[in-house]
Amino acid sequence: MMAVLRRAAVAGLVVGLVMLYLAGVGLIGAFADRHVVTEYLSLGQLMLLAPLLIGGFAMARQAGSVVRRLSIGAFAGGMGGAVFALGILVVVALSPGIRGVFIRANSELVSFVFFGLDPGLGALLMVGSGLGLGLAGASLPVVPPTVRRGLLTGAAGVVLMSMLEPFVRPRLTEFDLHDVVRFLYQAGGLLPLAALIVFGVSVLLGVVWRPARTEVQRRFAAADPGAQRVGRWIAALLLISFIATLPQLTGVFITQVLVLVGLYVLLGLGLNIVVGYAGLLDLGYVAFYAVGAYFTALLTSPTSSLGIGLNFWVALPLVVLGSAMIGLFIGAPVLRLRGDYLAIVTLGFGEIARVLFLSDALEPWFGGVQGILSIPDIIDEGRYTIPLLGEISGPAATYYPLVAFCAVAAFVAWRLKYSRTGRAWNAMREDEDVAQATGINIVNYKLLAFAMGAAIGCLGGAIFATHLESVFPGTFNVLVSITVLAVVILGGMGSIPGVVFGSLALIGLPELLREFAEFKLLVYGGVVVLMMILRPEGFVPDVTRRRELHEAEPEEEEEDEGDNPESPEATPTAAPSPA
Amino acid sequence: MRRIRRVSLVDVVLWGIRIGVVIFVAVGTYLTLSDGLLAGENWRDLLIFGIAQGSVYALIALGYTLVYGVLLMINFAHGDVFMFGAMTGFFTANALAAPDPNTGISPLNANPVFGMALVLATAMLSAMMVAILLERLAYRPLRRAPRLVPLITAIGASLFISNSVRGLYGERVLGYPQLDILRGTFDLFGIPVLKTQAVVIVGAALTMMLLYWFVERTRTGRAMRAVSENKDTAALMGIDVDRTITITFAVGGMLAGAAGVLYAIVFPQVHWFMGFLPGIKAFTAAVLGGIGNIVGAMLGGVSLGILESVAPNLLLLGFGVPSPNQLRDVVAFSVLVLVLIFRPYGLFGRPEGK
Numbered sequence: 035m036m037a038v039l040r041r042a043a044v045a046g047l048v049v050g051l052v053m054l055y056l057a058g059v060g061l062i063g064a065f066a067d068r069h070v071v072t073e074y075l076s077l078g079q080l081m082l083l084a085p086l087l088i089g090g091f092a093m094a095r096q097a098g099s100v101v102r103r104l105s106i107g108a109f110a111g112g113m114g115g116a117v118f119a120l121g122i123l124v125v126v127a128l129s130p131g132i133r134g135v136f137i138r139a140n141s142e143l144v145s146f147v148f149f150g151l152d153p154g155l156g157a158l159l160m161v162g163s164g165l166g167l168g169l170a171g172a173s174l175p176v177v178p179p180t181v182r183r184g185l186l187t188g189a190a191g192v193v194l195m196s197m198l199e200p201f202v203r204p205r206l207t208e209f210d211l212h213d214v215v216r217f218l219y220q221a222g223g224l225l226p227l228a229a230l231i232v233f234g235v236s237v238l239l240g241v242v243w244r245p246a247r248t249e250v251q252r253r254f255a256a257a258d259p260g261a262q263r264v265g266r267w268i269a270a271l272l273l274i275s276f277i278a279t280l281p282q283l284t285g286v287f288i289t290q291v292l293v294l295v296g297l298y299v300l301l302g303l304g305l306n307i308v309v310g311y312a313g314l315l316d317l318g319y320v321a322f323y324a325v326g327a328y329f330t331a332l333l334t335s336p337t338s339s340l341g342i343g344l345n346f347w348v349a350l351p352l353v354v355l356g357s358a359m360i361g362l363f364i365g366a367p368v369l370r371l372r373g374d375y376l377a378i379v380t381l382g383f384g385e386i387a388r389v390l391f392l393s394d395a396l397e398p399w400f401g402g403v404q405g406i407l408s409i410p411d412i413i414d415e416g417r418y419t420i421p422l423l424g425e426i427s428g429p430a431a432t433y434y435p436l437v438a439f440c441a442v443a444a445f446v447a448w449r450l451k452y453s454r455t456g457r458a459w460n461a462m463r464e465d466e467d468v469a470q471a472t473g474i475n476i477v478n479y480k481l482l483a484f485a486m487g488a489a490i491g492c493l494g495g496a497i498f499a500t501h502l503e504s505v506f507p508g509t510f511n512v513l514v515s516i517t518v519l520a521v522v523i524l525g526g527m528g529s530i531p532g533v534v535f536g537s538l539a540l541i542g543l544p545e546l547l548r549e550f551a552e553f554k555l556l557v558y559g560g561v562v563v564l565m566m567i568l569r570p571e572g573f574v575p576d577v578t579r580r581r582e583l584h585e586a587e588p589e590e591e592e593e594d595e596g597d598n599p600e601s602p603e604a605t606p607t608a609a610p611s612p613a
Numbered sequence: 614m615r616r617i618r619r620v621s622l623v624d625v626v627l628w629g630i631r632i633g634v635v636i637f638v639a640v641g642t643y644l645t646l647s648d649g650l651l652a653g654e655n656w657r658d659l660l661i662f663g664i665a666q667g668s669v670y671a672l673i674a675l676g677y678t679l680v681y682g683v684l685l686m687i688n689f690a691h692g693d694v695f696m697f698g699a700m701t702g703f704f705t706a707n708a709l710a711a712p713d714p715n716t717g718i719s720p721l722n723a724n725p726v727f728g729m730a731l732v733l734a735t736a737m738l739s740a741m742m743v744a745i746l747l748e749r750l751a752y753r754p755l756r757r758a759p760r761l762v763p764l765i766t767a768i769g770a771s772l773f774i775s776n777s778v779r780g781l782y783g784e785r786v787l788g789y790p791q792l793d794i795l796r797g798t799f800d801l802f803g804i805p806v807l808k809t810q811a812v813v814i815v816g817a818a819l820t821m822m823l824l825y826w827f828v829e830r831t832r833t834g835r836a837m838r839a840v841s842e843n844k845d846t847a848a849l850m851g852i853d854v855d856r857t858i859t860i861t862f863a864v865g866g867m868l869a870g871a872a873g874v875l876y877a878i879v880f881p882q883v884h885w886f887m888g889f890l891p892g893i894k895a896f897t898a899a900v901l902g903g904i905g906n907i908v909g910a911m912l913g914g915v916s917l918g919i920l921e922s923v924a925p926n927l928l929l930l931g932f933g934v935p936s937p938n939q940l941r942d943v944v945a946f947s948v949l950v951l952v953l954i955f956r957p958y959g960l961f962g963r964p965e966g967k
Contacts, residue, residue, distance in 0.1 A: 055777075058780070059777055059780030059781055060780045060781075061780070134704075135704050135782065136782065137782060137783040138780070313761070315761050317768070366623045367630060367954045368950070368954060369623075371957060372957070373760055373764075374687050374760065374761070375900075375953050377687075377764060378896060378900075378953070379949065379954070382893070382946040382949045385942065385946050386943050386947065386950075389939075389943050389946075390943065392939075393939050393943075394935045394939060395929075395934045395935060395936075395937075395939070395940065477621070477623055512889075513772075516768060516772060519768070520769070523765065552780075553776070555772055555776045556772070556777060556779075556780060558769070558772055559769045559770065559771070559772030559773030559774075559775075559776060560773050561769070562765060562772070563751050563766050563770050563773060566755065566758075566762050566763075566766040566769065567751070570758070570762055
């Protein structure tokens, strides 16, 4: 008994410290005005209180009687609330001096985390809500799985719906649905009644989803092969038409976000070949991105130092070829290195590329700090017509070529994966010496992976340059490499759908929340660490890779799997907490 | 009997690079020196500056080397441990630098030795704490994972630590308070040396001697060496491996904290992103000296510092490159790349198994 209590107390301490960290780092304050349910709940409050819930949940995931599990959870939650309240009281006692050190420790934050009450009462209420939320969290593992799934989807639905407000609202107004808007939203959050309805619908979806999916899968498996093929074709057609009409459906802003997501999908696909297939950790991937962008700029911009102003499609093969050559040239000397040294060398190359593009010494060619301007659009000055879709302009003009490039890259990656080359990469990644002993030319295959990655990465750079119509050296820093790495890792190394998932979650979601920009890198760092510790195979794992990383463990249970990947808001909130 | 070897493309490229580097260095040096673009004093100052900067690199490099020795992993987040030490050191120094209302002299200037000791102590302790936490939370669960996994984790941790600092302490660039007694120069055998640089060199040298004594002469140091030799055997000899690894991280963290304060004496500005470049450069230094080798890390640090301050001027000025000091990072990274390609076991080490 004592041991359990002590563990709960430690959990409470951790929860309290995590809450203090979240407040101190500024996440709570940044989301304080972002309403989930207008006037009742803001995203900041949700983030602040979520650790209490999670703490209770974690403590109740053990054997024992229901009463005991619940009380342990409540105890952990209450402890967490108390630790946090104590910390905030210390801050109150030390202010204003403490502001010189911790910039977020102001009275606004204190009043926010204490529910607008004065410190004494607020601290008491905090302990109380710790107990309550700990209990609530602890009840989750106790209730039947269907109920739990329903509740979690319901909560996720409400959060998602409120986050989508800036995009749902203009769409609805466009179709003259002012009443619906007025019913749903006020001051950026869902109105209580609307929140209740959204919650109800999401709960229903959450409860129905899994049985429905198994039923569909069962029927599909039972159908005859001809019908299966037709079904696949229909699914593919639906997917394609959905992707093709996305810009029309969602409007300019989201299309802009989608272009960004697409760029990272492209980069991720390239890095996936290098890291995921061949197992070479390349931290200088941004170098190829930069080379692609700068080559394109040099060749197509009439104002660049070359000043030849080629058409994009004429320049593209040259750019890809040039980048692949550079990939080979850089790769040749370094690929004999052991894995971790290779990572650092490539990091060095990435930095060298950036500093060179930035330097005064090469300014006559690359324009130094000013970069290169007036790069033409990909197709006909950014205005063209597609049959069935009508005239395309704005970010959508980049969207379509980008999607096409992504599709080509994904196809190439997919075919490569199951080819002789892919198997050679796989063998090499698992054990270099054995692979060499079976007659695989390690250096050549590594070079091939490197060059493939370089070619795809430079495609991303080329599109990026035309999209922005300019290139600046400041864009190409090491953080881009690490972001792409995080995208690949979140989805799962070696997994193609994983790249799309990772890009949507890490690039797309943050764009939905303007306040998030400041904390993006923090979350990327946290995500990478957490994924490596908890789920190294990623959320959309590659089958082989998953088996490899869990060799010793028995196969994971089906039940455990559905919870995390399906609640999209799990990424931003869960990321910084336990680390 | 001569063996006929197939010459591969890679070998050709490697020889090309070797020859190119040699020619570049020779021609650049000749042009610069023959033109007499910089006077003797300039070179001397650059050299002293390089040593000062290099001794800071050496302190950080020791952290990489120690950790690599016991865990065989590159602790990519070490640069951020260094940054954290410098930041907390700043807040202590800043509190001490507020002038006393009665005398008008700040405690830091009234009692510089004690003040600096306090700053150093907070920096070292806080950096040590971060290093221990890092090992405990991020690296320990991955002891048996494939080799790239801890490295990727370390990269994530680096981003996480630096951005936490950015969130907690803000994005501002903070100016370190300067000590009055460290202003100006003093004469060393007729050569004027900046006092700050002298303090940094002496401080780093003392710290390194202390470390050497610790690793070579104490029981814990012996345990560390045993663990880096072979973890399993060390465990069989009754050494608590987990504890030894924690101590290694703690020692590395303390060195990084000390380096943070010394770095701030030379470059009196700290901010949340300052850990990245010195971190990478210190890693370069560690590789330069042969990673895992303590004396090598010290020598590697000082050599890299000198190279970085002298080489851009020596090699590039002669070619008429404008503002060659902009390219000092390129020099550092090129050294990194070249060393890793041609002598991955370091300048002072030997290839594995020979």
